[in-house]
Amino acid sequence: MASRNQNRPPPRSPSIKKEAVDDIPFDKRRKLGAGRTAVPTSTVRTRQAFTVVNNRQNAPPAASDVGSAEASEYGNIEFSKEEVEALLNEKPKAKKYDLKAKMEQMTEHNKRFKLCVKWFQQVDENHNLEKEKLRSALESSEKKCSDTEMEMKNREEELNAIVSDLRKENDSLREKVAKEEFEKLETIENLSRETEAKVAAEKLQASLSEQLEKAQHEIAAANKKANSLDDMYKRLQEYNQSLQHYNGKLQTELETVNDSLKRVEKEKLTIVENLGTLRTHYNSLQDQLTLSRASQDEAVSQKESLVNDVRCLRGELQQVRDDRDRQVLRLQALTAEIVKYRETTGKSLAELELLATKSKSLEETCSSQREHIRILEHQLTAANEKLKMSDLSSLETRMAFEAHKKIVGDLQDRLADAERQLFEGETLRKKLHNTILELKGNIRVFCRVRPLLPDDGAGQEASVISYPTSTESLGRGIELLQSGQKFPFTFDKVFSHEASQQDVFVEISQLVQSALDGYKVCIFAYGQTGSGKTYTMMGRPEAPEQKGLIPRSLEQIFQISQSLSAQGWKYKMQASMLEIYNETIRDLLAVNQSSGSDSVRTENGVPGKQQYTIKHDANGNTYVSDLTIVDVCSIKEISLLLRQAAQARSVGKTQMNEQSSRSHLVFTLRISGINEGTEQQVQGVLNLIDLAGSERLSKSGATGERLKETQPCLGGDSKTLMVVNIAPNPSSVGESLCSLRFAARVNACEIGVPRRQTSLRLVDSSRLSCG
Numbered sequence: 001m002a003s004r005n006q007n008r009p010p011p012r013s014p015s016i017k018k019e020a021v022d023d024i025p026f027d028k029r030r031k032l033g034a035g036r037t038a039v040p041t042s043t044v045r046t047r048q049a050f051t052v053v054n055n056r057q058n059a060p061p062a063a064s065d066v067g068s069a070e071a072s073e074y075g076n077i078e079f080s081k082e083e084v085e086a087l088l089n090e091k092p093k094a095k096k097y098d099l100k101a102k103m104e105q106m107t108e109h110n111k112r113f114k115l116c117v118k119w120f121q122q123v124d125e126n127h128n129l130e131k132e133k134l135r136s137a138l139e140s141s142e143k144k145c146s147d148t149e150m151e152m153k154n155r156e157e158e159l160n161a162i163v164s165d166l167r168k169e170n171d172s173l174r175e176k177v178a179k180e181e182f183e184k185l186e187t188i189e190n191l192s193r194e195t196e197a198k199v200a201a202e203k204l205q206a207s208l209s210e211q212l213e214k215a216q217h218e219i220a221a222a223n224k225k226a227n228s229l230d231d232m233y234k235r236l237q238e239y240n241q242s243l244q245h246y247n248g249k250l251q252t253e254l255e256t257v258n259d260s261l262k263r264v265e266k267e268k269l270t271i272v273e274n275l276g277t278l279r280t281h282y283n284s285l286q287d288q289l290t291l292s293r294a295s296q297d298e299a300v301s302q303k304e305s306l307v308n309d310v311r312c313l314r315g316e317l318q319q320v321r322d323d324r325d326r327q328v329l330r331l332q333a334l335t336a337e338i339v340k341y342r343e344t345t346g347k348s349l350a351e352l353e354l355l356a357t358k359s360k361s362l363e364e365t366c367s368s369q370r371e372h373i374r375i376l377e378h379q380l381t382a383a384n385e386k387l388k389m390s391d392l393s394s395l396e397t398r399m400a401f402e403a404h405k406k407i408v409g410d411l412q413d414r415l416a417d418a419e420r421q422l423f424e425g426e427t428l429r430k431k432l433h434n435t436i437l438e439l440k441g442n443i444r445v446f447c448r449v450r451p452l453l454p455d456d457g458a459g460q461e462a463s464v465i466s467y468p469t470s471t472e473s474l475g476r477g478i479e480l481l482q483s484g485q486k487f488p489f490t491f492d493k494v495f496s497h498e499a500s501q502q503d504v505f506v507e508i509s510q511l512v513q514s515a516l517d518g519y520k521v522c523i524f525a526y527g528q529t530g531s532g533k534t535y536t537m538m539g540r541p542e543a544p545e546q547k548g549l550i551p552r553s554l555e556q557i558f559q560i561s562q563s564l565s566a567q568g569w570k571y572k573m574q575a576s577m578l579e580i581y582n583e584t585i586r587d588l589l590a591v592n593q594s595s596g597s598d599s600v601r602t603e604n605g606v607p608g609k610q611q612y613t614i615k616h617d618a619n620g621n622t623y624v625s626d627l628t629i630v631d632v633c634s635i636k637e638i639s640l641l642l643r644q645a646a647q648a649r650s651v652g653k654t655q656m657n658e659q660s661s662r663s664h665l666v667f668t669l670r671i672s673g674i675n676e677g678t679e680q681q682v683q684g685v686l687n688l689i690d691l692a693g694s695e696r697l698s699k700s701g702a703t704g705e706r707l708k709e710t711q712p713c714l715g716g717d718s719k720t721l722m723v724v725n726i727a728p729n730p731s732s733v734g735e736s737l738c739s740l741r742f743a744a745r746v747n748a749c750e751i752g753v754p755r756r757q758t759s760l761r762l763v764d765s766s767r768l769s770c771g
């Protein structure tokens with residue numbers, strides 16, 4: 001069969017596989033589709049040669065070939081057109097009368113015919129099927145085709161966009177090329193110039209090579225030096241470590257010293273309290289004693305008057321008794337006379353009656369005198385009783401007096417003891433306080449931010465100042481915001497706008513006390529105009545809450561100096577106040593300020609207009625010649641002076657055309673203390689300075705030379721505190737930053753160790769130096 005199949009003509013329709021169709025380019029596929037000539041492979045069957053059937057004409061199949069096997073044997077048979085026609089035109093070949101053969105041929109013919117019909121039906125079915133399949137294939141192809149068309153359209157648009165981009169790019173590239181060409185020309189020019197330069201450079205290189213050699217030698221030397229510096233650096237690091245270690249130790253010591261200071265302060269407080277109560281007790285006892293003495297005196301005088309009364313009463317009584325005795329005697333004599341007369345002479349009845357009346361009256365007198373005597377005796381007993389009582393109360397008063405005297409003695413002993421303890425505590429406190437200040441550094445910086453004021457203008461609410469809350473910076477840190485950048489600073493203390501005058505003063509009060517202990521103390525305010533310097537230093541002395549550092553310091557100094565008088569200290573205070581404006585010194589305490597001519601009442605007593613000069617004496621002390629120095633004994637006098645100075649300043653202000661913010665104010669209090677008991681003497685100075693606005697210093701052209709001359713406190717052996725004042729409004733942030741930077745530099749300064757000006761009673765205390 002296979003060999004026969006090989007001889008079969010090829011199928012009528014070319015078979016095209018589906019995959020093959022997909023491979024065909026789209027336009028060609030369309031053509032194929034349009035002609036509907038493509039026949040799917042599945043529809044093509046291998047045709048069985050009809051000759052097999054037809055051949056049977058020549059070699060009819062055996063009887064066994066027909067029957068059940070027939071369908072399977074001929075099921076796949078196909079007919080060509082010629083074969084069908086041959087089948088239809090076929091005529092029986094048997095002999096006319098050979099019916100059997102004819103029948104057989106007919107049967108055979110029928111059979112083939114049936115096969116042919118069946119084949120036709122099958123072909124028809126296949127055709128229909130194929131037709132359906134082709135239709136659906138066509139539809140899907142058409143869909144694909146339209147999809148592809150859409151895609152193509154999109155692609156075309158994309159490509160158009162790309163093309164326009166490319167065109168643009170092309171244009172810009174062209175421009176670039178033109179530019180590049182221009183640059184190329186320039187480069188060529190440069191190249192020629194560089195070539196020239198290269199030649200020069202080569203020459204230079206040669207000279208540099210020489211220099212390089214030299215430099216290498218120098219580097220070698222420098223390396224040697226660097227090594228030695230490395231060694232030194234290591235040594236310095238070690239030294240630094242040891243310093244840090246030492247610093248740590250000092251910190252611990254500082255803490256212990258602080259603790260003991262606190263303890264001593266507490267003890268001092270309790271001692272002072274005890275002393276106070278003892279003093280009150282002592283005073284009340286003294287009052288009681290005076291009262292007792294008065295009541296004793298009264299009792300004594302009462303007793304004396306009573307004794308006198310008794311004596312008088314006794315005299316009276318005696319007299320009355322004598323009278324009575326005399327009357328009784330007279331009565332007896334009269335009675336005897338009557339009896340005698342009756343017996344002997346027998347006188348007239350009238351005379352007798354007269355005598356009886358006389359006797360009766362005498363008896364009455366006698367009884368009344370008796371009554372009087374009884375009353376007097378009663379009075380005498382009462383007076384005696386009273387005398388006894390007053391004797392008793394006088395004894396009691398004397399005993400109470402003695403007891404009080406004893407208590408007062410005890411109290412006086414205790415008071416002396418407490419005062420001694422207080423003195424010792426005070427000495428210890430001073431020592432510890434100074435140790436603390438030395439450890440903290442003798443120049444300290446506080447920062448104070450004033451509140452926003454209505455004058456700061458609208459739109460100034462945005463906060464440019466913040467305070468860090470970390471443990472190490474709490475109360476000591478401040479951050480300034482400028483153009484979105486934060487600038488942090490740390491000082492010994494930072495006061496926010498909420499801090500009161502008292503809050504600030506509490507922090508400096510110990511420093512102020514150092515002036516009483518014999519140190520030079522300098523407190524000055526620094527900052528731009530309107531930042532609160534004058535408010536901090538002077539405040540508003542008329543309003544107790546708003547008094548500044550100057551009045552508060554002076555009050556404290558007077559209070560403490562008074563309390564120290566119990567320990568034998570006597571202080572003498574001298575105040576002076578000057579203003580420096582345009583490098584000229586003005587005496588603010590000079591008597592005749594309004595006339596514009598300074599001081600008539602001067603240190604040397606010379607009247608007239610003064611030329612103030614700054615002088616330094618042999619001991620390194622500084623003073624201003626001809627400056628008015630006023631002895632002050634009470635805070636009242638100081639207040640008066642401050643008012644006078646403020647007035648003088650305001651007079652000057654008008655004369656200087658409201659430029660007071662360019663002037664510096666220096667208040668100086670010189671303190672001289674002498675202890676009568678210990679023969680100790682101290683000399684302290686308190687300088688309180690309100691500087692000119694920091695921005696004006698440079699703008700005004702004032703160099704500050706005069707100020708520097710009058711401020712030896714800053715550089716020497718004094719305790720110095722700088723208060724840097726800051727305005728919180730955003731428009732001042734630039735000046736605030738300058739002030740804070742300057743303050744940070746001051747904070748990093750180291751000045752000498754402060755010297756206490758103390759001695760055993762010495763020389764002339766009438767003239768005290770300024771610093």
Ligand SMILES: Nc1ncnc2c1ncn2[C@@H]1O[C@H](COP(=O)(O)OP(=O)(O)OP(=O)(O)O)[C@@H](O)[C@H]1O
Nearest residue numbers: 450451528529530531532533534535536661692693
């Ligand atoms: N802590 C504060 N609380 C309330 N008001 C304040 C405070 N600090 C300053 N002020 C007010 O701000 C204003 C300016 O302050 P002040 O005159 O003290 O500034 P200043 O720095 O001394 O200026 P100048 O350099 O011109 O003398 C004043 O009206 C003052 O009362």
